[in-house]
Amino acid sequence: MKINFFKYQGAGNDFILIDHTMSPLKNFDNNLIEQLCHRRFGIGADGLMFVTKHEDYDFEMHYFNADGKLGSMCGNGGRCIVAFAKHLGIIDKETNFLAVDGPHYARISENGDWVDLQMIDVDTITNDGDAFVLNTGSPHYVAFQSDLKDFDVFTNGKNIRYNSTYTEKGINVNFVEDNGDHLFVRTYERGVEDETYACGTGVTAVAMAMAKYKNQIGHINTDIKVLGGDIKIEFDYNGHKFTNVFLCGPAKLVFEGDVA
Structure with missing residues (x-):
């Protein structure tokens, strides 16, 4: 057939x-x-x-x-x-x-x-050390990383995805570098078990984690670069809950x- x-x-x-x-x-x-x-x-x-x-x-x-x-x-x-x-x-x-x-x-x-x-709206972000953990429709781990272009995302992402905290259900692991006018993000995805060129729920999680980290309030627009191109995230944040969340891209x- x-x-x-x-x-x-x-x-x-x-x-x-x-x-x-x-x-x-x-x-x-x-x-x-x-x-x-x-x-x-x-x-x-x-x-x-x-x-x-x-x-x-x-x-x-x-x-x-x-x-x-x-x-x-x-x-x-x-x-x-x-x-x-x-x-x-x-x-x-x-x-x-x-x-x-x-x-x-x-x-x-x-x-x-x-x-x-x-x-979906998001009202819960927790911490794992210096990293952020949240669910944007899929569970995500967000960590800061300098020199991200040359970083071993596969090995480090896999180690976090399979560590004792997340082994049972797994988690998607995002590494972010703040370049001022945009965020650069690379993601190791569970289910694919490899780095992907982009992850929509992942970049959404990253934008939210960065807004919380920077104490940004109001209507927020974030430009994000991934290996596969450019994505935009926008939402409203009142310091407790993310609403009117949009993932925009090709x-x-x-x-x-x-x-x-």
């Missing part, structure tokens, strides 16, 4: 997308998903998503990590699935859809390659194909 798929990327965070709106989503074999995401023996991607119908929303997002397992919220994946829904004609300029962490609103550019995705179709 051939599977029709679309490949999208959001700031280098790449995904396989499959339209399942015309049929119910059955249990997909985790080994098959892992194989499709494999960069040597499959299509190659950081994750795979299905679009299905939902009676109360424009569509529902089902996200699987590259290891084939059902994942938590993926921000860049959310932006890419919005672009895909526009491509399919499900939505036009804005949408309300359902993901694993609840409802999301998004707006999309006329040409369909830039998406502003509203993320979401582009790479190619379409069929796989046996």
